[in-house]
Amino acid sequence: MNSNDFPKKYDYPTVEKKIAQYWEDNEIYKFKHGAGNDKIYAVDTPPPYVSSAHLHVGHVMSYSQAEFIIRYKRMKGFNIFYPMGFDDNGLPTERYVEKKYKINKSKITREDFIDLCLKETKAGIETYKSLWKSAGISADYGLSYSTIDERSRKTSQKSFLALYDKGLIEKRNEPILWCPKCRTSLAQADVLIEEFGGVLYDIEFNSMSGKSLIISTTRPELLGGCVAIYANPGDERYKSLKDVRIKIPLYDRDVPVKYDESVDINYGTGLMMVCTWGDASDVIKWKEDKLDTFMIVNGAGRLNELSGNYSGLNVKDAKKAIVSDLRELSLIKGEKPLVHHVGVHDRCETPIEFILAKQWFVKILEHKERFINAGNAMKWHPEFMKTRYDEWINNLKWDWNISRQRFYGVPFPVWYCSDCGEAIVADEASIPVDPVTNPPHIDKCPKCGGKEFKPETDVMDTWMTSSMTPFINTSWAYGRDADNGLFNKVYPMSLRPQAQEIIRTWLFYTVVKSIYHTDIVPFENIMISGWGLDKNGKKMSKSQGNFVDPENIIAKYSADALRYWASKAGLGQDLRFNEEDVVNGRRLLIKIWNAARFLITNVHRGFNPHEKNITEIKIGQVDKWIITELENTLKICETDMESYNYSSSLRTATDFFYNVYCDNYLEIIKNIFWEEDGKNDDRKNTVLNVMYFVSLNVLKIFAPFLPFITEELYLSFYKNFENDKSIHLSAWPEFDKGLVFDDSVKIVGILLNILDASRKLRTGLNLHQNHRASKLLIKTLNPDYIEVINEISGDIMSAARVRRIVFSDKADFKTGDDALFISIEK
RNA sequence: GGGCGGAUAGCUCAGCUGGUUAGAGCACCGGUUUUACAAGUCGGGGGUCACAGGUUCGAACCCUGUUCCGCCUACCA
Numbered sequence: 001m002n003s004n005d006f007p008k009k010y011d012y013p014t015v016e017k018k019i020a021q022y023w024e025d026n027e028i029y030k031f032k033h034g035a036g037n038d039k040i041y042a043v044d045t046p047p048p049y050v051s052s053a054h055l056h057v058g059h060v061m062s063y064s065q066a067e068f069i070i071r072y073k074r075m076k077g078f079n080i081f082y083p084m085g086f087d088d089n090g091l092p093t094e095r096y097v098e099k100k101y102k103i104n105k106s107k108i109t110r111e112d113f114i115d116l117c118l119k120e121t122k123a124g125i126e127t128y129k130s131l132w133k134s135a136g137i138s139a140d141y142g143l144s145y146s147t148i149d150e151r152s153r154k155t156s157q158k159s160f161l162a163l164y165d166k167g168l169i170e171k172r173n174e175p176i177l178w179c180p181k182c183r184t185s186l187a188q189a190d191v192l193i194e195e196f197g198g199v200l201y202d203i204e205f206n207s208m209s210g211k212s213l214i215i216s217t218t219r220p221e222l223l224g225g226c227v228a229i230y231a232n233p234g235d236e237r238y239k240s241l242k243d244v245r246i247k248i249p250l251y252d253r254d255v256p257v258k259y260d261e262s263v264d265i266n267y268g269t270g271l272m273m274v275c276t277w278g279d280a281s282d283v284i285k286w287k288e289d290k291l292d293t294f295m296i297v298n299g300a301g302r303l304n305e306l307s308g309n310y311s312g313l314n315v316k317d318a319k320k321a322i323v324s325d326l327r328e329l330s331l332i333k334g335e336k337p338l339v340h341h342v343g344v345h346d347r348c349e350t351p352i353e354f355i356l357a358k359q360w361f362v363k364i365l366e367h368k369e370r371f372i373n374a375g376n377a378m379k380w381h382p383e384f385m386k387t388r389y390d391e392w393i394n395n396l397k398w399d400w401n402i403s404r405q406r407f408y409g410v411p412f413p414v415w416y417c418s419d420c421g422e423a424i425v426a427d428e429a430s431i432p433v434d435p436v437t438n439p440p441h442i443d444k445c446p447k448c449g450g451k452e453f454k455p456e457t458d459v460m461d462t463w464m465t466s467s468m469t470p471f472i473n474t475s476w477a478y479g480r481d482a483d484n485g486l487f488n489k490v491y492p493m494s495l496r497p498q499a500q501e502i503i504r505t506w507l508f509y510t511v512v513k514s515i516y517h518t519d520i521v522p523f524e525n526i527m528i529s530g531w532g533l534d535k536n537g538k539k540m541s542k543s544q545g546n547f548v549d550p551e552n553i554i555a556k557y558s559a560d561a562l563r564y565w566a567s568k569a570g571l572g573q574d575l576r577f578n579e580e581d582v583v584n585g586r587r588l589l590i591k592i593w594n595a596a597r598f599l600i601t602n603v604h605r606g607f608n609p610h611e612k613n614i615t616e617i618k619i620g621q622v623d624k625w626i627i628t629e630l631e632n633t634l635k636i637c638e639t640d641m642e643s644y645n646y647s648s649s650l651r652t653a654t655d656f657f658y659n660v661y662c663d664n665y666l667e668i669i670k671n672i673f674w675e676e677d678g679k680n681d682d683r684k685n686t687v688l689n690v691m692y693f694v695s696l697n698v699l700k701i702f703a704p705f706l707p708f709i710t711e712e713l714y715l716s717f718y719k720n721f722e723n724d725k726s727i728h729l730s731a732w733p734e735f736d737k738g739l740v741f742d743d744s745v746k747i748v749g750i751l752l753n754i755l756d757a758s759r760k761l762r763t764g765l766n767l768h769q770n771h772r773a774s775k776l777l778i779k780t781l782n783p784d785y786i787e788v789i790n791e792i793s794g795d796i797m798s799a800a801r802v803r804r805i806v807f808s809d810k811a812d813f814k815t816g817d818d819a820l821f822i823s824i825e826k
Numbered sequence: 827g828g829g830c831g832g833a834u835a836g837c838u839c840a841g842c843u844g845g846u847u848a849g850a851g852c853a854c855c856g857g858u859u860u861u862a863c864a865a866g867u868c869g870g871g872g873g874u875c876a877c878a879g880g881u882u883c884g885a886a887c888c889c890u891g892u893u894c895c896g897c898c899u900a901c902c903a
Contacts, residue, residue: 267902281901391899580852590865598862729840762871
C-alpha cells in the first residue's frame with residue numbers, strides 16, 4: 001500500500017471480513033501434521049451442544065479467553081493442534097428439537113425424530129462455525145468433529161467394548177435416577193439439587209399392638225411404597241418398637257421397624273418412613289438392609305395399581321388426594337411448611353424419581369482415588385476450581401449410568417439372545433453399528449445356542465461420547481498408529497479449556513475414560529472460565545431472555561472490541577456484560593490505528609527498518625527510554641501470559657501503549673515531522689526506526705487479543721519489511737536485557753516531570769494545544785540536573801511546546817520532583 | 827450443614843511476597859479543533875478500601891469474627 005493512501009478511519013466491518021478470509025485462504029491456523037514441528041500444543045476444544053440461537057456473548061468470552069493463550073503459544077513457536085468440536089448428540093439436542101417442534105418422543109417415530117435432530121444439528125454447526133470465525137477463533141476448522149459423526153460413534157463404541165472387556169462396564173438391575181418427563185434414566189451428574197417449598201406432614205401410624213406413632217414426611221404420596229420405619233438406635237423412645245410391626249395408614253399392609261445411626265433424633269418425631277424409593281437414603285437403606293420392594297411410581301411419574309385407589313394419578317395429584325384422605329381420617333397431626341432440597345433433571349427441571357431398571361453402568365465408585373490423583377496430576381487455572389472436582393468425586397454415590405431410553409445418540413453395540421437374554425457385544429471390526437438395523441456378527445448364542453436376537457434400543461449418555469474428545473480428535477478408534485501416529489503425538493493434550501459447570505461432567509468423565517484407557521492423565525493444563533453475566537450480574541441464558549447476541553455486538557463494534565471485553569475477566573471469574581467496555585475496546589483499536597497511521601504516513605521512500613540494528617542507529621535518550629519501557633512491558637506480558645494471566649497482560653500492554661508510547665513518546669517526538677523537508681532528516685530516520693521497532697512489538701503483544709486489527713496493520717505495512725505471512729505466525733517478542741537503559745529512564749524522568757507540570761500550567765494559562773510558549777523557566781535544587789536538562793533541552797522544548805528554556809529562580813511551580821520547579825511565559 | 831469466590835470512586839474493575847499522598851476506564855466539571863487520533867487531547871473534582879477487633883514501626887493486603895452477593899456441595903426424611 002502506498003502510505004499516502006492509508007485510510008484515515010479504521011473500517012472494521014470490511015477489514016475483519018477480509019482478514020478472516022485471508023486466514024482461511026492461507027491456512028494460517030492449520031495444524032502442521034508430520035511437518036517436523038513436534039513442539040505441539042494441543043487443545044481439547046469444548047464442543048458446546050449444538051442448538052443454534054442460544055449463543056450469547058458469554059460463549060464468545062470463554063472461547064476467546066482460551067484462545068488468548070493459544071494464540072500466544074502459536075507465536076511462541078508451538079505447532080497448534082486446535083480442532084473445533086460440535087456436540088450434537090444426545091438429550092440436549094433432543095430436548096431442543098422437542099421444544100422447537102412441540103413434539104415428544106412418544107408421538108413420533110424414531111426415524112423421523114432422528115432426522116429432525118440431524119437437520120437441526122447441521123443448521124447449528126453452521127451457525128457456530130460462522131460465529132467462531134467472525135469472532136476470530138483460530139481453530140483449525142479442517143479438524144472439526146461432531147459427536148454424532150461416524151468417527152465419534154466408532155470411538156464411543158470402541159470405548160464401550162474396551163471397558164466391557166476390562167469388566168469396567170456391566171449391566172445391572174437396580175434402582176436408578178429417572179426423569180418422568182424425559183422418560184429416561186439419568187446419571188448423578190445430570191441431576192441438580194433445587195430448593196423447593198414443601199410441607200412436612202406429621203402422620204399418625206399405629207403399631208399392630210395399637211400404639212399411636214407420629215411420623216413426619218414430605219412425601220405422603222409414597223405411603224403405599226413404605227417398606228420400613230426407621231429410628232435411631234440410641235433413641236430411648238423407640239427402643240421398645242423392636243420386633244413390632246407398624247400398620248401403614250390407608251393401606252392394608254404393615255412394615256417392620258429398623259434402626260440406623262443416620263436417623264436424626266431431633267428431626268420430626270425421630271421416626272423416618274422409608275419407601276421404595278423416595279430419595280437416595282431410601283435406596284441406601286433398601287440395599288443395606290435388603291428391604292422389601294413396593295415400587296408404586298411408574299416411568300411416567302404416575303402411581304400404579306400397587307397404590308390402590310390412587311392408581312393413574314401423577315405424583316403431585318396423588319399427594320393432594322392422599323393428604324385429603326388422611327385429613328378426613330384425622331390422621332394428619334401437624335403440617336409445617338419447610339424448604340427442602342430436591343434433585344431435578346438438569347435439562348428440564350423435573351423432580352427425579354427412583355425406579356428399578358436394567359441399565360448399563362461404568363463402574364466409577366471403586367476407583368475414586370485414581371480420579372482424585374489424576375486431578376492432582378494436572379495444573380488447574382485457577383487453582384481453586386480443583387476443589388469442585390475433588391468435592392464432586394468424594395460425593396459420588398452411584399456408578400455412572402450410561403443407558404438412556406432415548407433415540408438420538410450413539411447406540412450400544414449390543415444385542416440380546418431372545419432365548420436366554422445373554423448380551424452379545426459387537427466385534428471391534430464392525431463398529432460403528434446400530435443394532436436396530438445391523439444384525440450381530442454371530443448367528444448362534446454362545447450361551448444357549450439361540451438363534452434369535454433383540455437389539456439394545458437404549459442409546460448411550462451423550463457424555464459417553466463427549467468424554468472421548470481427546471480420543472475422537474486423534475482417531476484413536478482407528479488404532480494408535482492411525483493418522484501417522486497422531487494419538488501418540490498429541491496425547492496427553494496441553495490444554496483443556498472449559499466452563500465451570502461441566503467440571504463434574506465433561507472434565508470428570510474425560511478423566512475417567514482417559515485413566516481407564518491409557519492410565520495417563522489427559523491434560524497438562526485445565527483452564528476454567530467464568531460465566532458471562534448480564535448487566536445486573538445475572539447469568540446469561542436463553543431461557544431468561546437476558547442474553548446479548550454476539551453477532552450484533554461484533555457488527556456494531558468489531559470482534560476485536562468484543563474480545564477486549566472478554567479479556568477483562570481473569571480465569572474463573574464471572575464477567576458482566578457492559579457495552580462500555582466494548583466501546584473502550586473499540587477506542588483502543590482506533591488509537592492503535594491512528595498511532596500506526598502516524599508512522600506509516602511519515603515513512604519515506606527507501607525506509608528500511610532492518611538496515612541497522614536498533615542499537616546501532618544514533619538513538620537519543622528518549623529513544624532509549626521508550627525502548628526500555630517497551631522491554632519492561634514485554635517482560636511483564638510474557639510472565640503474565642505464561643501464567644494464564646492474559647487479563648493483566650493486555651492491561652499492561654494497553655497502559656504502555658496509551659500512557660507511555662502515545663501520550664508521551666509520540667508527543668515528544670512528533671514536532672520534528674513538522675519541520676521543513678531536509679531539516680532533521682537523520683533524527684527523523686532514527687525516530688521512524690524506533691517507532692517501527694516499538695509499534696511492531698506492541699502490535700505483537702496485542703495480537704492474541706486483537707487478531708484482526710493487528711493482522712491488518714501487519715499485512716498492509718509491516719509485512720513489507722518482515723517475512724512471516726501473518727503476524728500470528730510471527731515470533732513473540734522476547735525481552736532483551738541489552739535494550740534496557742536505566743540511565744535514560746532516569747534522565748527522561750526529569751523531562752516527564754517537566755512535561756507533566758507544563759501541561760498543568762498551560763491549562764491554567766488557557767494556551768492552545770499547539771501554541772509555542774516563548775519561555776520555559778526552570779529552577780532546580782539539584783546541580784546534576786543542569787547538565788542533563790541541557791542535553792535533552794531539544795526534547796523538552798518539543799514536548800512542552802516552548803521556544804526557549806531559561807534557568808531562573810523565578811520558576812515556582814513544583815513538579816513531581818521536589819528538586820524541580822518550572823514556570824511558563826506565554 | 828460444609829466449602830469456594832467476591833465486597834476498593836456514582837458505575838465496571840486493577841492494586842505483585844504488607845512500605846510514601848490507594849489507581850484506570852466510563853460518567854461528571856473545565857480548557858482545547860488545519861499539523862496520528864473530537865470515536866480525540868490536556869487539566870480537575872470524587873474513596874472511612876463491607877463491618878468489628880487483632881498482629882506490625884507501618885494494613886486495601888496478614889490473622890480472628892460478623893454482614894451481604896454469587897457459586898459448588900450435602901441422605902433432616
